[in-house]
Amino acid sequence: MKNKAIKAVVVGSINMDIILSADRIPDVGENVVGTHYGYAFGGKGANQATALAKLGANVKMVGKVADDTNGKALLDNLKNNNIDTSGVAADGSATGLAAIIIDGNGKNRIIVYEGANAEIVPEEAVATIDSDTDLLLVQFETAEKVVSAVVNHAVKNNITTVIDCGPAKDFCLEKMQGATIISPNESETKALTGIFPDDEKTILEASKIIMDRSKAQFTVLKLGSRGCSVFDGKSLTLLPAYKSNVVDTTAAGDCFTAAMAVDFIRNGDIYKACDTGNKAGAIAVSRFGAADSMPAADEIDSFIIND
Numbered sequence: 001m002k003n004k005a006i007k008a009v010v011v012g013s014i015n016m017d018i019i020l021s022a023d024r025i026p027d028v029g030e031n032v033v034g035t036h037y038g039y040a041f042g043g044k045g046a047n048q049a050t051a052l053a054k055l056g057a058n059v060k061m062v063g064k065v066a067d068d069t070n071g072k073a074l075l076d077n078l079k080n081n082n083i084d085t086s087g088v089a090a091d092g093s094a095t096g097l098a099a100i101i102i103d104g105n106g107k108n109r110i111i112v113y114e115g116a117n118a119e120i121v122p123e124e125a126v127a128t129i130d131s132d133t134d135l136l137l138v139q140f141e142t143a144e145k146v147v148s149a150v151v152n153h154a155v156k157n158n159i160t161t162v163i164d165c166g167p168a169k170d171f172c173l174e175k176m177q178g179a180t181i182i183s184p185n186e187s188e189t190k191a192l193t194g195i196f197p198d199d200e201k202t203i204l205e206a207s208k209i210i211m212d213r214s215k216a217q218f219t220v221l222k223l224g225s226r227g228c229s230v231f232d233g234k235s236l237t238l239l240p241a242y243k244s245n246v247v248d249t250t251a252a253g254d255c256f257t258a259a260m261a262v263d264f265i266r267n268g269d270i271y272k273a274c275d276t277g278n279k280a281g282a283i284a285v286s287r288f289g290a291a292d293s294m295p296a297a298d299e300i301d302s303f304i305i306n307d
């Protein structure tokens with residue numbers, strides 16, 4: 001990818017992730033032996049900010065942590081990734097925490113304690129968005145009123161606006177109108193439309209509903225190992241996933257969304273951007289962790305050559 005410096009603002013969550021792997025998930029009341037554990041820097045907002053920075057963007061992170069051990073470590077990690085943390089307040093009640101269980105197929109189950117992420121003040125978030133911002137990236141791991149405030153502000157100021165609809169919540173899309181790209185995964189699509197996108201017909205039906213509700217320019221569904229789909233208001237295009245050695249799917253969606261957004265701003269081609277998202281997602285699922293599994297631009301470029 002070309003290295004034009006993009007000025008990006010990410011308004012979103014910052015979590016410490018506790019990751020435990022096991023060959024299989026325990027049944028209720030059952031205890032199984034784990035195969036691996038670790039702590040990782042996570043949170044959908046911070047993961048996407050890290051991915052953008054690794055792809056060469058100038059990134060400002062906007063969010064909230066607490067003045068505690070995890071908050072300090074997460075802030076240091078953002079700074080180590082050259083992310084501007086002047087928009088992150090450290091006055092929250094407790095830093096966000098995610099407990100992630102990974103099964104033998106690399107599939108995850110996540111419980112999130114929102115803590116400080118739920119305490120972001122909409123007006124403060126809006127005030128951090130400079131008028132020369134190229135990209136606003138948001139997720140649903142903060143309050144709906146924060147997402148709608150920053151999206152509406154960015155759209156009004158002609159900033160390319162990308163909404164990642166994770167985690168699955170039935171947010172009121174009618175309150176966040178006119179984004180450039182709106183992108184849910186399969187379960188998020190079901191939460192927003194009542195339709196699980198398991199074939200071309202249901203993918204199209206769900207994409208139309210999301211576009212009608214949000215008035216976004218493009219609806220991009222992330223479809224896991226099936227890749228993704230693009231609906232531009234007229235036609236649906238399916239873009240298959242790349243082959244990957246899956247070890248941990250955590251943050252694959254974050255990686256996809258960030259890589260797609262960067263490519264879209266650089267090239268203005270939604271289909272090429274989604275193909276880049278597929279490549280980035282394929283790399284992320286081949287690595288453990290969240291923020292640390294995000295690829296750099298040259299890794300995506302060499303993935304093109306090696307695939």
Ligand code: ATP
Nearest residue numbers: 185222223224225227249250251252253278281282
């Ligand atoms: P998470 O919530 O775990 O961060 P997600 O559920 O939001 O991820 P997915 O749809 O699972 O997101 O994956 C995002 C993208 O990553 C997919 O659209 C695809 O490009 C890529 N991807 C995911 N799983 C695989 C896989 N098994 N093989 C190759 N690519 C994959």
Ligand code: RIB
Nearest residue numbers: 015042043044098251290
């Ligand atoms: O998208 C992955 C992220 O979801 C993890 O890093 C975890 O913090 C949860 O928020």
